[in-house]
Amino acid sequence: MTPYTPPTQDQLLAISVNAGIEELTQSEKFAHAESDLVEAIVEGVGQFAAGEFAPLNRIGDLEGAKLENGVVRLPDGFKEAYDAYVEQGWNAIASPEEFGGQGLPFTLSCNVLENLGAANMAFNLLPMLSVGAIEALEHHGSKDQQTKYLPDLVSGKWSGTMNLTEPAAGSDVGALRSTAVPIEEGEHAGKYKIAGQKIYITWGEHELAENIIHLVLARLPDAPKGSRGISLFLVPKYHVNDDGSLGNRNDLRCVSLEHKLGINASPTCVMSYGDNDECIGELVGQENRGLLAMFTMMNNARINVGNQGAHIAERATQQALYYAMDRVQSARAGAPDKTPVAIIEHPDVRRMILRMKALTEGVRALLYYCAGQVDRGTIGDGDAKNRAEILVPLVKAWGTDTGVEVTGIGIQIHGGMGFVEETGAAQHWRDSRIAPIYEGTNGIQAADLVTRKLGIEGGEAMIALFDEIARDAAEQPTLLALAKDCAHIVRWMRDEASLDDRLAGSVPFCTMAAVAVAGWQLLKQDKAVSAGAAPALAESKPVSVRFFLDHIVPEAHGLKASAIAGADLLYTLPSDKLVAG
Template structure:
């Protein structure tokens, strides 16, 4: 497998231009996020990821996680790498200072995960879930819960999980059956007995952290049906004593781990709670408001899953470039010299390489623009926070779609050697394929965009985004045209289309919207490089930006017909006829 080289220069450009880190550093909260520190973090975590996480990527894929007597075992080297991660403080970058974090912008936490995930996507799911648990408890936990759990989660000494899915409740979380019974007396009075089974719990069991803090959705007695009757509970693997020390094992266990297409080093667990009636948890937030509390964690996770598209795209592109440079086959078409050349000299391979680079860099620009808007929202900028919310489904859906596409192109460039396992190109695609599915399928993200996000501020927030792009991209006809198309579709969906029509066109519209915003942000990168920013990218960046604007943007514009076609044709055949 090709070694991982951190794309530090491109990351710093995106952090400065798209996230606007220098502006963030002028605020009191983020005053320490100045240039030297930002560079040190980006360079430092890149080196750490390349040195500690990347060497375990192939080993983790081949050996995988395994369940032995109820305990999940990871390949040799994972425990030492995770402890090094904790000791160097990478888990605490953006966490609250009050609980041991560094209080830096979310943008920099995204960069930590980008580097770690490009080095080893399966391993990075462990800290990624912990970041979400921290966010949920920070916003919804009681002071006592925050004091008990956050310092250890922030340091990484403990890890966190998110427990939503059940065998009978996948995307329809409101159908879950896990229960929580109030405890009226005894040593656990005021707490709850949790009973139920959860599936697809990422890093639900392992020994790398000394405790695992499970955030579990369950129903209280008499709770309303559906999503309105769900509460959130914190359920630790080991009970925590009043002094913070660990007590006995809670009544929960990992029943099995899934055998998956990819991310083999990430244990995806079936968790059973309360087999003996003694699984103890605490209510987080208000009764029956658990889904709203969990959504804090889910929203964070959706950004980080979109980040995974960037991660796998970067790793697959690096591998494809290395192979195309070294693989010699056939003379250049039309050349009088019949000497075989490296395949990177052939036009279609060049097309694929440039497409991989342009898509990955576009997704990275979108990621950091989104992160910068989230940071501004956290500072109290309501409009920026709303824009961040609007971009999340675009980032999660399109970002992960391009991760799969770029990984697939990587296999194509490797040819037959990509289809066999020894080069590692197939692993990139296998690992990438889960990202469009978990944390809300990409269809759910697109539906969210054309319903809840389109409805923000009566549609004005979404439309204003594309009006800005159309104005600023006036010199780029294709990009400005795509922005105007997005405005027209949004207005049609808002004012004329039925709900079925909106949902039928949601996926092509989501892609159009994401490409439009990504192209806009890449355009800004190109302008910055032309003005002297990032000299190391002065030769490459103009070409990848041009490729995106000239080739990717017009493709996205071609999706307009599908976005406004409506739902009638989808239901022209009865379901019985479709299934034969």
């Protein structure tokens, strides 16, 4: 497996042009995010990721996490790398200053996670989940909870998880059965006894952090059925004393670890709460309003999962490029000299490399545009907040689909060696494949886009996005046509289509919308580079943008027929007739 080289210049370009970091510094909240600090963070975390996280990527895949006598063990080096991560303050980038954070834009937190994830996707899931837990407590925790738990979560001394899924309730969170019973008297009066089992809990048990703060969805007695009767509880691995020191272990345990296709160094746990009827938790927010609090964490997590698409694509692209430049095979077609050349000289391999590069840069541009809108929403820009809401499913769905595509192309470039584990190319694909599934499958993201998000301002917020793209793409016929068709589809879905019709076309429309926004943001990058920004990218950026506009955008445009085909054909055959006979 080749080493990780941080794409610092392209990241800085995206942070500047797509997130608009310079504009954010005009606000009081982010005034200290000046250019020299931004460059220091991006360069520093890139070097840290390459030096500390990347060398553990392959060994983490080969050895994985192991459960031994109730304790999750990681390969040698993980503890030291995590301690260095905490010591250098990377966990605290965007967290509130009052709890020890640096109070910097979410955009820079995205960059930290992009670099760490490209270096080691499985390991990066540990800080990624902690960031979401911090945000949930920041918005919904009581003052006492924030004071007690946030400083050590912000530093990374403690880690956080989210516990939604149960064996009998997958994406249907409203069907969960975990319970929370109020404690009326004794030392835990005012708290709750938690009981139940949760599955697919990422980094639910480990020894790298001193404590683990689990955010657990459960039902109170006599709570309403379905999602309206779910509350959120804070359940620590170790009880926390009033002075902040750790007490006895709580009544929770990791029952088993899932044996997965990829991300083997990330312990995916089956967690059991209250086996001895002594698991104690605290209510976060209001009773029966747990999903509201959890979705604060979920939106953050969905953007960061989309980020995984960017960073695994970057890692796969680098590996494929190094291999294609090193692997010599056959003469160039039509060349008078029959001397074998590096395979990157062959047209189809060059096409695949450019496709990987253009798609990776497109996802990165979309990611940082979304992050910048989140930051603007944080400082009170309502229009930006609405736009971020629309962009989240695009980032998560198209970003992770693209991660799978790019890592798959990477295997293809390696040829037979890509199918052999020793090269490491297959690991990137195996690791990437989970991202379209967790934090809400990509089908759920697309459904969210054509229901809740389409309903923002009666559809006008989404139409305004595509109208803005069309104005900026007036001289780019492929992108202009795509933006206009996206606006047309929004109106059709809003005014004419049934709910089934919208859902039937949701995935192709989500792809169209994401490619339109990514192409638009790449166009902005190209113009900035032409005006003198990022001189190191002066040769490469125009080519990757041109490839995206000439190849990726027309493909997305071709999805229009599928997006408006409606649902009738899907239900022409009864379910039992779909089986081949």
